[in-house]
Amino acid sequence: MVRELKGFFYFLILVVAIVGLLKLMNLISGNLHKGYLGEFKSYEEVERVLNIKEIFRPAYLPQNMLWPPAHIFAQSSPYVTIISEYSDKDSGEIALLIIQTEGRAYYRRKELELVEVKEKTSYSINNVKGELEVGTCGDGSPCSRLSWQADRYRLVIALKAPPFELLRIAESISK
Amino acid sequence: MKIFYFLNSFPGQYLVQSLVHSLIAVIIVDFALIIWRIEKPSLRQRLRFIVVAFPVVSFPLYQVVNPERGNTYFRLNEALFDTTRLLTIEIWGKVPVSIILFIIILLTVVVFLIQEFVPVVKQFMESGNEELEQSDDPHYKERVMRALAALPERDVNVSVIEDEDHLIFSTTGRNSVVYITTGLIDDLDDEQLKAALAHEVAHIIRNRRPLLIVVFFLRVIMFYNPVTLVEFRRIVEEEEKICDDIAISWTQRPDVLVETLNKFYIQEESLKDNRRKGFESIEEYSHNMLIKGRIDRLVMGEGKSVRWFWIKFLAVFSSIVIINYYIV
Numbered sequence: 001m002v003r004e005l006k007g008f009f010y011f012l013i014l015v016v017a018i019v020g021l022l023k024l025m026n027l028i029s030g031n032l033h034k035g036y037l038g039e040f041k042s043y044e045e046v047e048r049v050l051n052i053k054e055i056f057r058p059a060y061l062p063q064n065m066l067w068p069p070a071h072i073f074a075q076s077s078p079y080v081t082i083i084s085e086y087s088d089k090d091s092g093e094i095a096l097l098i099i100q101t102e103g104r105a106y107y108r109r110k111e112l113e114l115v116e117v118k119e120k121t122s123y124s125i126n127n128v129k130g131e132l133e134v135g136t137c138g139d140g141s142p143c144s145r146l147s148w149q150a151d152r153y154r155l156v157i158a159l160k161a162p163p164f165e166l167l168r169i170a171e172s173i174s175k
Numbered sequence: 176m177k178i179f180y181f182l183n184s185f186p187g188q189y190l191v192q193s194l195v196h197s198l199i200a201v202i203i204v205d206f207a208l209i210i211w212r213i214e215k216p217s218l219r220q221r222l223r224f225i226v227v228a229f230p231v232v233s234f235p236l237y238q239v240v241n242p243e244r245g246n247t248y249f250r251l252n253e254a255l256f257d258t259t260r261l262l263t264i265e266i267w268g269k270v271p272v273s274i275i276l277f278i279i280i281l282l283t284v285v286v287f288l289i290q291e292f293v294p295v296v297k298q299f300m301e302s303g304n305e306e307l308e309q310s311d312d313p314h315y316k317e318r319v320m321r322a323l324a325a326l327p328e329r330d331v332n333v334s335v336i337e338d339e340d341h342l343i344f345s346t347t348g349r350n351s352v353v354y355i356t357t358g359l360i361d362d363l364d365d366e367q368l369k370a371a372l373a374h375e376v377a378h379i380i381r382n383r384r385p386l387l388i389v390v391f392f393l394r395v396i397m398f399y400n401p402v403t404l405v406e407f408r409r410i411v412e413e414e415e416k417i418c419d420d421i422a423i424s425w426t427q428r429p430d431v432l433v434e435t436l437n438k439f440y441i442q443e444e445s446l447k448d449n450r451r452k453g454f455e456s457i458e459e460y461s462h463n464m465l466i467k468g469r470i471d472r473l474v475m476g477e478g479k480s481v482r483w484f485w486i487k488f489l490a491v492f493s494s495i496v497i498i499n500y501y502i503v
Contacts, residue, residue: 011207011491014210030260039251
């Protein structure tokens with residue numbers, strides 16, 4: 001009996017050691033990979049730490065959206081990407097997503113993913129052609145998404161609302 | 176940049192995560208076997224099945240349970256280990272670490288093709304053309320029938336092949352056959368022949384429940400995974416030991432099985448002669464190691480019985496599932 005319990009105790013130590021080792025390896029690889037994806041408190045911190053000079057920010061936000069963003073994720077390596085998530089004042093859920101990337105905008109947020117696209121059309125944002133998609137998200141609420149190319153960056157905005165507010169946010173975005 | 180895209184794609188994540196998940200699984204299983212001193216081959220094999228089977232489904236399963244698992248927030252705040260973070264580090268600012276991983280995968284694929292896939296295809300292609308020369312000598316048939324009569328499972332087809340080499344093997348499927356060479360029969364006494372046949376009959380009985388075939392298919396799916404490559408071989412080794420135990424339970428003579436196994440041991444002198452054979456030589460060494468392992472186990476006798484095995488199995492399985500969930 002005692003031998004068996006000892007065995008379980010040693011096994012527990014093994015599991016804890018593996019978890020600790022994985023965390024340590026994650027920490028070390030994070031320190032070795034300068035510029036890899038991290039979370040930042042503000043755009044200023046992104047500028048300072050990652051040395052990214054061009055950050056697209058919205059000058060307009062709908063009234064129900066909280067400032068500053070709930071999460072800012074950014075990386076400078078292997079390519080520049082800045083992901084900003086804004087939450088809704090009432091529900092606290094992520095309701096607006098802005099992605100600026102030199103690569104592919106593969107980032108996904110389940111709450112803002114269009115499960116049904118009702119309309120897909122071209123739209124001009126500050127004289128640049130973009131693609132506007134209107135439909136519904138997973139919970140059935142109206143959602144809209146706009147993407148366009150601004151210099152070397154791909155910009156994507158996804159909003160949990162009809163496209164009216166989305167277009168106002170897009171037109172207010174500047175470096 | 177292309178590697179980064181690939182690592183973030185579904186196939187890329189499947190490839191990397193299945194590999195890391197099996198690595199974690201093999202570490203936990205191997206230590207569990209040591210900690211709890213699990214020596215019974217059938218129990219060891221059950222634990223080893225986790226290493227081969229679980230990584231095949233782990234990534235899609237986790238994504239179904241939580242589609243947000245791979246996203247940035249999860250990677251940064253919840254994951255124990257983010258593989259992309261490590262694999263996209265560039266050595267001297269030029270060579271990504273992922274290159275090392277891809278080299279390992281490439282080598283594994285080459286080993287899989289040379290050692291497993293090509294021989295299986297070759298055997299399949301030649302199976303219709305190559306006729307084994309069967310012996311008509313009634314002396315051999317009579318000895319085989321006498322040995323089989325002492326076993327609980329007598330309704331087995333045995334084919335005696337005219338060949339000097341020491342060979343005995345069985346086929347799987349509905350019409351299973353034990354093939355044995357005249358050279359081997361000549362070299363074994365009646366008790367040893369009974370032990371050898373008992374071992375093969377045990378294989379046939381166990382193959383009626385085609386668990387090992389399922390594991391083989393899972394192993395083929397993971398053809399790029401070096402951990403699966405090694406672990407599948409260990410499962411096959413455990414299978415040999417399980418059949419040894421079944422044979423002993425029928426014959427009650429472990430000493431005779433040891434003598435029989437010794438007949439398959441390739442002598443050192445012969446190995447030295449074969450040094451230049453390359454792959455064949457490696458195969459012979461690994462064959463000898465397997466035979467030696469089986470003999471040593473039988474000589475040492477039965478290990479301590481394992482109490483609460485299923486609780487231990489559950490502890491191992493759940494820790495593998497939980498830890499791997501947090502590796503993205």
